[in-house]
Amino acid sequence: MKQVVEVKGVSAWFGSLHVLKEVSFSVHENEVVALIGPSGCGKSTLIRCLNRLHEEVQDAKISGQVFLEGQNIYGPNVDAVTIRRRVGMVFQKPNPFPGLSIFDNVAIGLKLAGVHNKAILQERVEECLMKAALWGEVKDKLKNPGLSLSGGQQQRLCIARALAVSPPVLLMDEPTSALDPLSTASIEELIAQLKKTVTIIIVTHNMQQAARISDKTAFMLNGELVEYGRTTEIFTQPRMEQTERYITGRFG
Amino acid sequence: MTDLRIDRTLENVEKEFLTLGSLVENILSQISELIKKRKFAPDSLELVLDCEKKINNQDRRLLKVCTESLAKESPFGMDLRFIIAVMKLSADLERMGDQSRNIAYLIKDYLNHTTTKVDQDIIEMCNQVQWMVRTSIEAFMKRDVLLAERVRENDQIVDDILADMRSKCTDMMKQDTQLVETGIDQIMMAKNFERIADHATNVAEEVFFVVRGHQSFDSYKGDNL
Ligand SMILES: Nc1ncnc2c1ncn2[C@@H]1O[C@H](COP(=O)(O)OP(=O)(O)O)[C@@H](O)[C@H]1O
Ligand SMILES: [Mg+2]
Numbered sequence: 001m002k003q004v005v006e007v008k009g010v011s012a013w014f015g016s017l018h019v020l021k022e023v024s025f026s027v028h029e030n031e032v033v034a035l036i037g038p039s040g041c042g043k044s045t046l047i048r049c050l051n052r053l054h055e056e057v058q059d060a061k062i063s064g065q066v067f068l069e070g071q072n073i074y075g076p077n078v079d080a081v082t083i084r085r086r087v088g089m090v091f092q093k094p095n096p097f098p099g100l101s102i103f104d105n106v107a108i109g110l111k112l113a114g115v116h117n118k119a120i121l122q123e124r125v126e127e128c129l130m131k132a133a134l135w136g137e138v139k140d141k142l143k144n145p146g147l148s149l150s151g152g153q154q155q156r157l158c159i160a161r162a163l164a165v166s167p168p169v170l171l172m173d174e175p176t177s178a179l180d181p182l183s184t185a186s187i188e189e190l191i192a193q194l195k196k197t198v199t200i201i202i203v204t205h206n207m208q209q210a211a212r213i214s215d216k217t218a219f220m221l222n223g224e225l226v227e228y229g230r231t232t233e234i235f236t237q238p239r240m241e242q243t244e245r246y247i248t249g250r251f252g
Numbered sequence: 253m254t255d256l257r258i259d260r261t262l263e264n265v266e267k268e269f270l271t272l273g274s275l276v277e278n279i280l281s282q283i284s285e286l287i288k289k290r291k292f293a294p295d296s297l298e299l300v301l302d303c304e305k306k307i308n309n310q311d312r313r314l315l316k317v318c319t320e321s322l323a324k325e326s327p328f329g330m331d332l333r334f335i336i337a338v339m340k341l342s343a344d345l346e347r348m349g350d351q352s353r354n355i356a357y358l359i360k361d362y363l364n365h366t367t368t369k370v371d372q373d374i375i376e377m378c379n380q381v382q383w384m385v386r387t388s389i390e391a392f393m394k395r396d397v398l399l400a401e402r403v404r405e406n407d408q409i410v411d412d413i414l415a416d417m418r419s420k421c422t423d424m425m426k427q428d429t430q431l432v433e434t435g436i437d438q439i440m441m442a443k444n445f446e447r448i449a450d451h452a453t454n455v456a457e458e459v460f461f462v463v464r465g466h467q468s469f470d471s472y473k474g475d476n477l
Contacts, residue, residue: 207328235332236465237333237464238329243329244329244330247329248329248330249258
């Protein structure tokens with residue numbers, strides 16, 4: 001299996017606050033990797049290092065290497081914007097662009113990437129909305145504002161938007177924590193479909209969710225990657241005492 | 253440590269498991285009494301059958317408690333392994349009840365026969381099996397891998413007694429055809445005891461699974477290679 005993401009000795013800081021400590025792991029094609037760990041352990045920071053968002057924070061620093069399909073994204077002459085196009089991101093709170101229609105929310109990424117042909121746009125938007133399992137619900141109201149959708153639909157719209165530029169990797173930071181159980185279930189179902197074409201790294205604080213949807217799980221604590229392995233093993237017989245304590249709810 | 257709901261759930265599973273365990277120990281001590289005192293009172297068999305019924309009911313109750321715990325708590329790690337182990341062992345303990353009942357049926361006739369030189373072997377087997385059952389349950393409750401290993405090793409002793417008894421009984425039956433019935437009853441009793449010892453060994457092996465996620469001491473040691 002092809003390695004899509006390889007993280008090598010990544011450390012990160014906010015000013016003098018050292019929040020990631022020599023994190024290394026790799027993710028293969030068609031895998032869903034769940035990042036778990038207590039609040040503040042560095043999960044969001046870690047995934048923000050994978051698409052060069054971390055450096056956008058003032059005084060933030062990073063060291064180490066991240067390879068995306070073999071290319072070090074922190075190498076010289078690598079453009080952060082290009083990287084962000086290849087590594088999509090979905091956040092906890094659905095954030096459709098205000099003022100844009102459902103259609104334009106998905107089309108905008110393509111337009112920014114230089115696609116202006118109407119037929120192609122139409123086709124790509126439909127395809128992405130289908131991939132995001134939203135097409136059936138919105139096909140008759142593509143001109144309505146993105147914000148007119150329900151929370152769960154907005155989140156799927158954001159996923160469709162992220163998919164528009166065909167990124168090989170999709171990062172998700174607690175994508176269902178603001179959603180009701182039904183919408184959560186549909187996003188989980190969607191993840192299972194998407195992994196056929198996209199490699200997904202997802203932060204979740206819902207352990208059952210991590211167990212349900214991921215192939216591999218990474219457990220983090222205080223900025224360190226404590227254990228990384230097959231999800232079935234992490235949740236049934238983890239190697240590290242700290243992992244065992246965390247997954248059985250006996251942490252701290 | 254804070255008071256966790258999962259801990260209370262597990263305590264409840266443990267409590268129900270111990271109830272099943274003590275019923276099994278109880279049926280075994282009834283049998284042990286009968287064999288050692290060689291007295292079969294009119295209600296002896298009934299008492300054993302009654303206990304066996306209680307074991308069946310408790311087995312079902314325990315499975316229900318486990319199923320509900322899985323549904324409600326979605327346990328992970330050692331908690332998950334513990335409940336899975338209890339569900340498997342529930343079946344082992346229930347089988348011990350069946351085998352004890354089989355032995356009780358055999359005892360009635362057995363006690364009518366004249367005494368022979370293998371009687372002492374049966375008593376010894378009964379003692380060994382009682383120790384194994386008691387100790388395996390204790391090891392399981394304490395997640396005590398070393399104690400579990402002692403139970404596992406003891407299984408061989410019971411197998412050896414059975415093999416020894418078999419040849420003694422065969423000789424005995426060849427020499428005196430009057431003793432054929434006695435010999436057959438004795439071998440059948442011994443065989444049932446040997447099965448109970450196997451189930452106790454299963455209980456011991458689950459200790460490794462709960463503690464380590466491995467089935468046996470061997471793979472547990474292999475883990476460190
Ligand atoms: N923008 C920021 N400025 C300063 N510190 C931050 C910032 N964002 C996060 N942190 C700190 O970095 C650490 C890791 O945070 P984060 O990666 O968000 O953890 P998690 O996602 O696991 O909850 C925490 O101690 C947090 O307080
Ligand atoms: Mg976070």
